[in-house]
Amino acid sequence: MISDAAPASSAPAPDPAARFEGRGLLCIRGERIVFGDLDLSMAPGEALLLLGPNGSGKSSLLRLMAGLLRPAMGDLHWHDGPVSADPERHHARTRYVGHTDAVKPVLSARENLAFWARVCAGPDESAETLAARVDAALNRFALGHLARVPGRMLSAGQKRRLNLARLLAAPAPLWLMDEPTTALDVGSIAVLEEVMAEHRAGGGMIALSTHQGVTLPGARVLNLDDYAVDAVDAWGLHVAAHPEEIAP
Numbered sequence: 737m738i739s740d741a742a743p744a745s746s747a748p749a750p751d752p753a754a755r756f757e758g759r760g761l762l763c764i765r766g767e768r769i770v771f772g773d774l775d776l777s778m779a780p781g782e783a784l785l786l787l788g789p790n791g792s793g794k795s796s797l798l799r800l801m802a803g804l805l806r807p808a809m810g811d812l813h814w815h816d817g818p819v820s821a822d823p824e825r826h827h828a829r830t831r832y833v834g835h836t837d838a839v840k841p842v843l844s845a846r847e848n849l850a851f852w853a854r855v856c857a858g859p860d861e862s863a864e865t866l867a868a869r870v871d872a873a874l875n876r877f878a879l880g881h882l883a884r885v886p887g888r889m890l891s892a893g894q895k896r897r898l899n900l901a902r903l904l905a906a907p908a909p910l911w912l913m914d915e916p917t918t919a920l921d922v923g924s925i926a927v928l929e930e931v932m933a934e935h936r937a938g939g940g941m942i943a944l945s946t947h948q949g950v951t952l953p954g955a956r957v958l959n960l961d962d963y964a965v966d967a968v969d970a971w972g973l974h975v976a977a978h979p980e981e982i983a984p
């Protein structure tokens with residue numbers, strides 16, 4: 737056990753009616769159909785475990801869910817409307833932890849988290865609330881003693897823990913996590929599992945890709961291999977249907 741603080745508090749209350757769904761999703765990347773006809777559905781407290789071999793589309797699906805990539809067909813929507821109708825609202829409800837740790841090298845660990853907390857904060861959240869949440873998040877991932885260390889001096893595992901601490905410093909209902917245990921030691925994986933369980937117990941949702949064992953009790957498994965598409969012709973598509981990437 738490496739955590740040394742209570743869970744970060746003062747997070748916005750979850751919406752028990754929240755529901756996130758995708759219907760008939762088709763993903764094309766680099767002129768290749770990665771997967772097609774994929775449906776998904778998530779309710780408060782639920783987790784989705786994305787499995788499949790290299791290149792099967794786990795990262796691509798997470799990027800679609802995050803709104804960083806557009807589906808070539810199909811749509812993603814919340815209970816109160818399609819993602820495409822209000823991308824900013826979707827981003828406010830979503831936290832994406834990708835392969836690349838979004839750690840600014842010249843800012844200290846605390847400054848990195850404070851930046852994220854401020855960017856994602858609601859209009860009524862005070863500086864004191866945000867500072868308390870940042871410190872709790874740092875301590876939860878055993879980074880308190882590294883709070884003043886610049887991002888460039890953190891090890892790979894420490895950067896990954898700082899990236900994960902963003903989930904607590906800037907709370908949101910839907911966590912999208914691409915191989916989040918990469919570079920983590922055993923103790924840090926245990927903390928992550930606790931934090932994910934608490935998020936779900938509070939009504940949060942998690943979609944997570946992994947090649948390693950991660951304890952995510954009761955998670956539904958979505959194997960991307962089941963949605964592989966061999967022939968573009970099967971969809972009556974031309975390569976011109978290939979959508980633009982929204983972000984790198």
Ligand SMILES: Nc1ncnc2c1ncn2[C@@H]1O[C@H](COP(=O)(O)OP(=O)(O)OP(=O)(O)O)[C@@H](O)[C@H]1O
Pocket residue numbers: 765766768770788789790791792793794795796797960
């Ligand atoms: N930026 C990109 N441009 C074009 N094609 C891409 C891009 N990123 C990924 N792809 C392709 O999309 C397909 C799915 O890749 P993706 O990264 O989603 O798979 P993955 O299941 O997450 O793989 P891994 O287990 O190796 O992380 C692969 O064929 C890959 O070559």
